[in-house]
Amino acid sequence: MTRDAAARQEIALLLRRLNVELDAVGQRFAERHGLNRTDVRALVAIMDAARRGEALTAGRLGEAVDLRSASVTALVDRLEKVGHVRRVRDPEDRRRVSLEMSDSAMAAGAEHFGGLARDLVGAMAAYTDDELAVVHRWLEDMTAVIEAHARAGGPPGA
Amino acid sequence: MTRDAAARQEIALLLRRLNVELDAVGQRFAERHGLNRTDVRALVAIMDAARRGEALTAGRLGEAVDLRSASVTALVDRLEKVGHVRRVRDPEDRRRVSLEMSDSAMAAGAEHFGGLARDLVGAMAAYTDDELAVVHRWLEDMTAVIEAHARAGGPPGA
DNA sequence: TCAATTATCTCGATGGTCGAGATATTAACG
DNA sequence: CGTTAATATCTCGACCATCGAGATAATTGA
Numbered sequence: 001m002t003r004d005a006a007a008r009q010e011i012a013l014l015l016r017r018l019n020v021e022l023d024a025v026g027q028r029f030a031e032r033h034g035l036n037r038t039d040v041r042a043l044v045a046i047m048d049a050a051r052r053g054e055a056l057t058a059g060r061l062g063e064a065v066d067l068r069s070a071s072v073t074a075l076v077d078r079l080e081k082v083g084h085v086r087r088v089r090d091p092e093d094r095r096r097v098s099l100e101m102s103d104s105a106m107a108a109g110a111e112h113f114g115g116l117a118r119d120l121v122g123a124m125a126a127y128t129d130d131e132l133a134v135v136h137r138w139l140e141d142m143t144a145v146i147e148a149h150a151r152a153g154g155p156p157g158a
Numbered sequence: 159m160t161r162d163a164a165a166r167q168e169i170a171l172l173l174r175r176l177n178v179e180l181d182a183v184g185q186r187f188a189e190r191h192g193l194n195r196t197d198v199r200a201l202v203a204i205m206d207a208a209r210r211g212e213a214l215t216a217g218r219l220g221e222a223v224d225l226r227s228a229s230v231t232a233l234v235d236r237l238e239k240v241g242h243v244r245r246v247r248d249p250e251d252r253r254r255v256s257l258e259m260s261d262s263a264m265a266a267g268a269e270h271f272g273g274l275a276r277d278l279v280g281a282m283a284a285y286t287d288d289e290l291a292v293v294h295r296w297l298e299d300m301t302a303v304i305e306a307h308a309r310a311g312g313p314p315g316a
Numbered sequence: 317t318c319a320a321t322t323a324t325c326t327c328g329a330t331g332g333t334c335g336a337g338a339t340a341t342t343a344a345c346g
Numbered sequence: 347c348g349t350t351a352a353t354a355t356c357t358c359g360a361c362c363a364t365c366g367a368g369a370t371a372a373t374t375g376a
Binding site (some may be wrong): 004005007008009010011012014015016017018019020021023024025027028115116117119120121123124125126127129131132134135136138139140141142143144145146147148149150 | 162163165166167168169170172173174175176177179180181182183185186273274275276277279280281283284285287289290291292293294296297298299300301302303304305306307308
């Protein structure tokens with residue numbers, strides 16, 4: 001079945017390399033704005049939620065970035081101090097603290113990550129719809145395999 | 159030119175999702191072995207070098223994972239304490255400290271990451287060589303775009 | 317031999333993360 | 347209502363990864 005195993009291995013390596021470069025984009029954004037990686041992950045989570053029309057609470061944010069409540073407090077303190085987010089007490093359940101991104105932070109994120117997305121889409125103009133259908137299927141298949149590893153942890157032997 | 163822009167945007171989102179899952183694999187490996195993310199990156203760098211037939215020195219490792227010498231010392235201390243690496247004074251230049259992975263660490267890494275690579279290659283058996291050629295080209299193109307962003311940092315406006 | 321360079325390590329300080337517990341709010345129930 | 351349990355967030359103290367500055371050791375060149 002494996003006509004050319006070497007080519008398939010090379011693709012796996014290409015994928016890893018892409019992953020490294022993608023991480024570097026986040027790293028660069030962090031350096032540019034004086035943030036650490038956790039802060040960037042948090043901002044991305046908040047932006048994603050905002051795009052879905054939801055406002056994250058401190059607790060939900062902690063789940064999204066896998067931090068305990070103490071760390072979330074410190075995290076939001078940092079983001080609030082530099083003006084990237086605002087704490088807003090939820091009027092319906094005043095135990096909750098909703099997080100709202102400032103316009104400037106939203107703009108910076110959209111510029112950086114949105115710009116990348118735009119360029120990626122632009123580069124895909126060189127592909128036919130049929131070719132992109134193949135890529136789409138491949139990404140879904142690979143993600144499923146990776147997801148299984150991330151969840152199950154070790155290989156079947158364990 | 160863009161026959162279906164929505165499909166292209168969806169692919170960009172799929173790619174980001176894959177990136178997240180791929181990071182989770184490293185995270186899982188770290189938890190399983192009581193390591194932090196830096197330690198895992200270091201072990202991967204040492205493994206990659208070993209695969210190329212080179213033995214990393216402390217300094218080279220620091221460049222690979224972007225840490226100062228003080229941090230590298232602490233890092234290697236941690237890895238050595240749990241028996242994943244050995245410090246070996248280079249007999250030709252005794253200022254240098256070469257890092258050698260223990261067999262157990264090498265085996266654990268090969269099992270975890272090698273297993274993933276194997277499964278990825280296995281999943282690619284469902285693709286024709288022509289289809290994989292498209293994927294290959296696409297990965298190279300996307301990596302180039304991402305690389306440009308990671309290097310140049312911000313978008314053209316900056 | 318002596319000075320300059322290179323490679324690594326030591327030390328003290330900074331900062332992110334966490335566990336345990338405190339505080340405030342809401343929900344459940346008699 | 348009043349009391350208790352559950353939920354959401356915050357405070358406090360401690361741990362550990364990282365770093366900058368400087369120390370130590372080895373090599374190179376004159």
